[in-house]
Amino acid sequence: MKEVGVLSGHIDSALNRQGRGDLMMVVDAGFACLDHAEVVDIALRKGSPSVLEVLAGLRVVYSVEKIVMVNETRDHNPTHLKIATKAFGKGIEVETIPHTEFKQQSHQAKISVRAGDFTAWGNVMLVSGASHRWKMGKR
Numbered sequence: 001m002k003e004v005g006v007l008s009g010h011i012d013s014a015l016n017r018q019g020r021g022d023l024m025m026v027v028d029a030g031f032a033c034l035d036h037a038e039v040v041d042i043a044l045r046k047g048s049p050s051v052l053e054v055l056a057g058l059r060v061v062y063s064v065e066k067i068v069m070v071n072e073t074r075d076h077n078p079t080h081l082k083i084a085t086k087a088f089g090k091g092i093e094v095e096t097i098p099h100t101e102f103k104q105q106s107h108q109a110k111i112s113v114r115a116g117d118f119t120a121w122g123n124v125m126l127v128s129g130a131s132h133r134w135k136m137g138k139r
Contacts (some may be wrong), residue, residue: 005061010040014111015062018128023105024062025112026054027123033112043116051117051124052080055087058126065129066093070102073121084124 006012018024025031028051033039042049067088073081074096085094097105105125106112 006057008040008042011042011111011113014038014040015058018062018110020065020129022128023109024126024128025106025109025123026051026058026126027112027114028117028119029114030118031112031114031123033114034107037107037109038111039114040111041114043114045116046118048116051115051119051122052083052087054113054115055084055124059088062126063129063131064088064092064126065131066095066127068095068097068102068105068125068127069123070099070121071096072099077119077121080119080122084122087124 006015014024025033027033029043029046042054067085069081069084073084081096085092102123102125109125
């Protein structure tokens, strides 16, 4: 029985299929996910789990090179933006883009994890990538 890391078999399976540059969405309860996209709904009740809780759980097992959020998060929910953009540690690129562009890019995501969050402008797009785990030889 698996007892550590991401316990959701659906999320764990999706993480194993992610490669560098692939997109993963961590979205709130109201995000309109596409019918053809893989959606793992882990919403238990209003606010649980939050997008930030999902990001904290993913950090242990998932490498991210960029975090993308909408401009409205920066403008209307700066506290959420600050916490979310630090979810994977320092040195991760952060980009904010128009909401319409975010929605269009979300169509390319391999998976969307839907949380029970009701935080305005709280959706996060993660671009998978290499982390400190990758080693390079010295010259």
